[in-house]
Amino acid sequence: MRDTRESRLLLVLLVAIAFALITVDIRGGERSPLDGARQVAASVLGPVESGVATAVDPVGNAIAAVRDSGERYDRISVLEQENAELKQRLAASDRNSSRVEQLDRLLRTAGAGQYGIKAAQVVGIGAAQGFSWTVTLDVGERDGIRRDMTVINGDGLVGRVTTVGPNTSTVLLANDPDFTVGTRMEGTGELGFANGRGDSALTVQLLNSKADVKKGDRLVTFGSSNDRPFVPGVPVGEVIRVDPHSGGLTRTVRVRPYVGFTKLDIVGVVVRPPRTDPRDAVLPPRPKAQPTPTVTVTVGPSASAGPAAGAGPSGDATSSGGATPGPSRS
Numbered sequence: 261m262r263d264t265r266e267s268r269l270l271l272v273l274l275v276a277i278a279f280a281l282i283t284v285d286i287r288g289g290e291r292s293p294l295d296g297a298r299q300v301a302a303s304v305l306g307p308v309e310s311g312v313a314t315a316v317d318p319v320g321n322a323i324a325a326v327r328d329s330g331e332r333y334d335r336i337s338v339l340e341q342e343n344a345e346l347k348q349r350l351a352a353s354d355r356n357s358s359r360v361e362q363l364d365r366l367l368r369t370a371g372a373g374q375y376g377i378k379a380a381q382v383v384g385i386g387a388a389q390g391f392s393w394t395v396t397l398d399v400g401e402r403d404g405i406r407r408d409m410t411v412i413n414g415d416g417l418v419g420r421v422t423t424v425g426p427n428t429s430t431v432l433l434a435n436d437p438d439f440t441v442g443t444r445m446e447g448t449g450e451l452g453f454a455n456g457r458g459d460s461a462l463t464v465q466l467l468n469s470k471a472d473v474k475k476g477d478r479l480v481t482f483g484s485s486n487d488r489p490f491v492p493g494v495p496v497g498e499v500i501r502v503d504p505h506s507g508g509l510t511r512t513v514r515v516r517p518y519v520g521f522t523k524l525d526i527v528g529v530v531v532r533p534p535r536t537d538p539r540d541a542v543l544p545p546r547p548k549a550q551p552t553p554t555v556t557v558t559v560g561p562s563a564s565a566g567p568a569a570g571a572g573p574s575g576d577a578t579s580s581g582g583a584t585p586g587p588s589r590s
Contacts, residue, residue: 362526365414373493373542375412376532378403382524383428393436393458395419395524400427408489410481410530416495416518416542417441417481418527429529434496435462435521442482443496445473446540451482454496454515459522462497462515469511475499478543479515487533493542 363379370377380403384396399405401424411418411431419439423430432439439456443464450473452466466473477499483492497515505511 359526362414366412366526366528369412369414369416369495369542370528370530373491373538374534374536375410375491375528375530377412377528378405378531379526379528380429381526392438393433393456393521394422395431395433397429397431397527397529398427399529400425400429402426404531405429405529410487410489410491410494411527412494412530413519413524413527415520416497417490418519418521418524420489421529431527433521434517434519435459441490441496442484443479444482444492445471446478446480446543448472452479452510452513454479461500462517464499464513464515466511466513467509469505469509471511473499473502473511473513475502478540480540480543483537487530491530491533493534493538493540495543 366377366379369375378399380397380399382395383398386392386394397405397411405421405424407421407424409421411420417434419431419433419436421429422432433456434441434454435456435458437456437458441454443452443454444450445452445466448471450466450468450471452464454462454464457463464479479496479499481490481492481494481496484490495518497517499513500516501514503512503514
């Protein structure tokens with residue numbers, strides 16, 4: 261429509277009519293003369309509004325769902341991260357608890373043998389020394405570590421130091437085929453030499469071919485001159501097999517080591533030997549034998565075990581009240 265004088269007059273007229281209708285509607289209140297027109301408009305336009313709302317609502321719901329899904333995804337990510345952190349804390353707590361327990365056993369073993377030790381942690385397995393059974397420790401020359409020092413843990417003999425750097429050192433484990441240590445039997449004092457066999461039991465050659473040895477006997481280190489490379493009294497292992505006599509000058513036994521060489525963590529390097537040989541004092545107490553329960557059954561005399569009721573040994577009649585067989589009374 262063009263902007264003319266007539267169009268302006270028409271616009272003013274429509275605005276005046278609208279104001280007049282609003283005034284009439286407001287003054288009429290609940291009995292407004294425009295209620296009928298309003299109802300007619302509602303009946304005509306209501307379905308159109310519902311249709312438009314029905315068409316528009318899924319779009320709005322979809323937009324809200326997308327927005328909510330993003331928020332849920334962010335929340336899930338946060339929960340997953342928190343869960344991962346809790347798992348890490350729990351694993352760290354378990355590791356710390358295990359290390360505390362290992363350190364406690366190590367200190368008790370060192371105390372029993374009066375060994376001065378430097379605690380260390382295994383930080384590497386194997387070394388550039390072929391296929392030797394070795395581990396790397398996080399202590400070295402700066403910590404007072406020297407070559408040919410004894411290495412123990414809370415269970416017993418781990419090995420000996422072979423290489424020392426400023427901050428690390430290499431330990432040859434007692435199960436290495438090139439490892440040899442002098443041993444002494446608990447109680448009898450029989451001497452021998454233990455040799456590693458990889459992941460198998462140690463082999464011990466007893467110097468006395470007629471030594472009285474049996475399964476379950478225990479061994480400790482005999483010790484070296486000037487306590488290098490081995491201090492005395494460190495638990496080595498327990499006899500699990502005694503080979504029959506071979507007619508030689510020695511006798512061979514197989515020994516299960518106390519130390520688990522595949523799960524080493526906290527160890528101690530003996531930097532000060534004991535003043536006196538602890539002998540068997542470092543060995544753990546033997547488990548007490550559990551008594552075997554016995555059941556004693558007492559069987560009392562029965563009527564069928566004696567003479568027939570009513571008759572004595574000679575066949576004479578006895579008192580019917582007697583419960584115990586006995587001589588007849590004349």
